[in-house]
Amino acid sequence: MTAIETKQQLTKEYSGVKYILTSSMRAKLLLAVYELPKNLDELRKDLKKPSATILHGLKELESINLVRKANKYYELTSNGYLLTTNMIKLIENWNSLGKSxxxxxxxxxxxxxxxxxxxxxxxxxxxxxxxxxxxxxxxxxxxxxxxxxxxxxxxxxxxxxxxxxxxxxxxxxxxxxxxxxxxxxxxxxxxxxxxxxxxxxxxxxxxxxxxxxxxxxxxxxxxxxxxxxxxxxxxxxxxxxxxxxxxxxxxxxxxxxxxxxxxxx
The missing domain is CATH 3.30.870.10 (Endonuclease Chain A)
Structure with a gap:
């Protein structure tokens, strides 16, 4: 695989998370619940954003089956976990390529x-x-x-x-x-x-x-x-x-x- 093909592969992966990366709130919400589920109060404290903004972002993520609510806690679905993992790797890959x-x-x-x-x-x-x-x-x-x-x-x-x-x-x-x-x-x-x-x-x-x-x-x-x-x-x-x-x-x-x-x- 050449360097050009490598970047093309990363670009292909990027298309899968483009919707997330075009909104800093959606990306931050996924990262916030990546390790463990959180309720609205915890998300508001972590992200330092009003409830209305956070709830709007959560609703968008729920509508595409990336986040679900369980007993007042928001957590990643299986699709959400895979996409967030790829998003993290993609960002780190670009960072690694950029350094050298x-x-x-x-x-x-x-x-x-x-x-x-x-x-x-x-x-x-x-x-x-x-x-x-x-x-x-x-x-x-x-x-x-x-x-x-x-x-x-x-x-x-x-x-x-x-x-x-x-x-x-x-x-x-x-x-x-x-x-x-x-x-x-x-x-x-x-x-x-x-x-x-x-x-x-x-x-x-x-x-x-x-x-x-x-x-x-x-x-x-x-x-x-x-x-x-x-x-x-x-x-x-x-x-x-x-x-x-x-x-x-x-x-x-x-x-x-x-x-x-x-x-x-």
Whole structure:
């Protein structure tokens, strides 16, 4: 899925909640009762609006089966809960895309499954690092600094990069990196195998497990229990080492592991 297709998908979802988003009162009412039912007094206190305004909004939501009244309390229907959940995710997705818009717009996203793209809101707190014309190594150096602190790594490695391999081997030799799982295609595996230094220090290293994946991935993904990092390919097929996303929060790690599991399969 490309960045354009991603935005088209989000736009399609937007049409389902357009009626809600065009009224701040309707949206606020749904959010107000999203966690638990509330009565009119509680809604008036939360929203700081008069009863007439709130009741008008509730009546509109009841008429389209998003809210129902039960024993003086207003609660979401099943449809209301699903729509509100999608509304929250949609807003967070747009927010996530906006924070690193250049990254998503410039790259090929075809190897990221649609269901994982739709949970991109989990990356709302990632750090976007971009190299500059005066220093082309900013992103790479940030990546090396990141992995140097990890004891275990899982890496989807879609490129043959001696520079990356040498740094990884250095971490293995120092003993700071205790376990490494690599996922590479057959061509990259053969290239590593043809290099005696890389072969002895990676393929024959007891700390390293290499899995050959059938498909050539356009995703360079690194996962640990403390962070994930992501670099991608340009739409013309060339690998881009100038831009990287780094996530250290629980949601970003969750997203990275979902993507890793999809690649493993």
């Amino acid at each position: 818009e250049i990254f998503w717009d410039n790259h090929d996203l075809s190897d990221i499954p649609e269901e994982i793209i739709k949970s991109i809101y989990l990356l709302k707190d990632v750090q976007y690092v971009n190299s500059t014309t005066s220093d082309l190594s900013i992103s790479f150096n940030e990546y090396i600094k990141l992995i140097s602190k990890a004891e275990e790594l899982q890496i989807v490695l879609p490129i043959y990069s001696e520079n990356h391999y040498k740094h990884i081997i250095d971490l293995l030799k120092k003993g700071s990196l205790k376990k490494l799982e690599l996922y590479v295609n057959e061509e990259i595996y053969n290239s590593i195998n043809d290099n005696e230094f890389f072969k002895s220090n990676m393929l024959e290293c007891e700390k390293v497990k290499i899995t050959i994946v059938n498909k050539t991935s356009k995703v360079f993904l690194t996962c640990s229990d403390k962070f994930i990092s992501l670099t991608l390919f340009f739409k013309d097929g060339h690998y881009d080492d100038s831009q990287i996303l780094i996530g250290k929060d629980e949601n970003a790690i969750k997203w990275g592991n979902k993507l890793l599991n999809s690649i493993k399969k």
